[in-house]
Amino acid sequence: MIGKTFMRYPIRQIAFYVPDVRAAALAHSEAFGSGPYYVAEHIPMVLARHRGQPGVFDHSSAYGQWGDVMVEMVQVHSKEPSVFSDLYPNGGTGFHHIALIVDNLPDAMKQFEAAGFAEGFYGEVAPGAGFAMMDAVEKFGHFIELYEPSPPLLGVYHLVQNAAMNFDGTDPVRDFALI
DSSP states (O other): OHHHHHHHSOEEEEEEEOSOHHHHHHHHHHHHOOOOEEEEOSOOOSEEEETTEEOOOOEEEEEEEETTEEEEEEEEOOOSOOHHHHHOTTSOOEEEEEEEEOSOHHHHHHHHHHTTOOEEEEEEEETTEEEEEEEEHHHHSEEEEEEOOOHHHHHHHHHHHHHHHTOOSSSOEEEOOOO
């Protein structure tokens, strides 16, 4: 059942948990030619739920393009438990999740839960603009992020993809606001 779900939704993003999004974005750009990266600091959340309980998720992200896939660098500022500290409880850093754009977030979450991938996190950056991190750590070693193709989300993807088309390495880390 889950295999058909993966085939239906191609991987749109890979994400890394890092101590400094700007340094990580610059290092990735220099090593692999990815970018440019757009950094959003302290992304506001109107709802954050970790393992079914109310939580806090103060984070910054850098978004860049690497070939056909977006790369996200995530830095967590809050000390509360998160899916990032779940995977790296001793403060390590590294690969954290893949992201899939799904047709219907609640339905996709149910499909993933039925396949044994529990909700690790659910959050909203605006009312109704949610995303989920499904726990696939035991089976795959990472989380799977799910979100719907809203105009603001697709706008970020288009911004990053379009900027990458003529990226020559100049100004590899740039600021922007998600909301």
